[in-house]
Amino acid sequence: xxxxxxxxxxxxxxxxxxxxxxxxxxxxxxxxxxxxxxxxxxxxxxxxxxxxxxxxxxxxxxxxxxxxxxxxxxxxxxxxxxxxxxxxxxxxxxxxxxxxxxxxxxxxxxxxxxxxxxxxxxxxxxxxxxxxxxxxxxxxxxxxxxxxxxxxxxxxxxxxxxxxxxxxxxxxxxxxxxxxxxxxxxxxxxxxxx
Numbered sequence: 001x002x003x004x005x006x007x008x009x010x011x012x013x014x015x016x017x018x019x020x021x022x023x024x025x026x027x028x029x030x031x032x033x034x035x036x037x038x039x040x041x042x043x044x045x046x047x048x049x050x051x052x053x054x055x056x057x058x059x060x061x062x063x064x065x066x067x068x069x070x071x072x073x074x075x076x077x078x079x080x081x082x083x084x085x086x087x088x089x090x091x092x093x094x095x096x097x098x099x100x101x102x103x104x105x106x107x108x109x110x111x112x113x114x115x116x117x118x119x120x121x122x123x124x125x126x127x128x129x130x131x132x133x134x135x136x137x138x139x140x141x142x143x144x145x146x147x148x149x150x151x152x153x154x155x156x157x158x159x160x161x162x163x164x165x166x167x168x169x170x171x172x173x174x175x176x177x178x179x180x181x182x183x184x185x186x187x188x189x190x191x192x193x194x
Contacts, residue, residue: 032116039052065178
């Protein structure tokens, strides 16, 4: 397959918000029964960087939520590898503002686990959810905690993710099953469990 090349145009004065939203979604890969595939024959740029389909979860399993303080988290990517073998390293950093037992349990549980994270990006006219982790390569998760050093100083649990992929920050437009309902990542509409 050859590359998909399209012009990159920019509208003067376009609204272009930065950062990530404050709710991240995550699951161990072992909780996922079937991963959505990449498009086998993408026809345009949108299809070239998106998964096609939904995550199918193991019986009784769902994605979980992770609050991340706005302004303290981000996703980024860079190309890695040697000539003719290049791909991408997708990265994420999320900040939970406490050192409570749930945060320490998350750290203990995912420190050697293979995980998937789905991160919503702010955008004025479309829903954008990007994925860190797929079924091809292992995801590395590093978690650290900090009590802060003075009244009012920054504290909490920091989750850092590295996920190799053939695609920089692939998009997800499928359904996310959550403990209390489902989220349609194409529309951003959450439907609670009845």
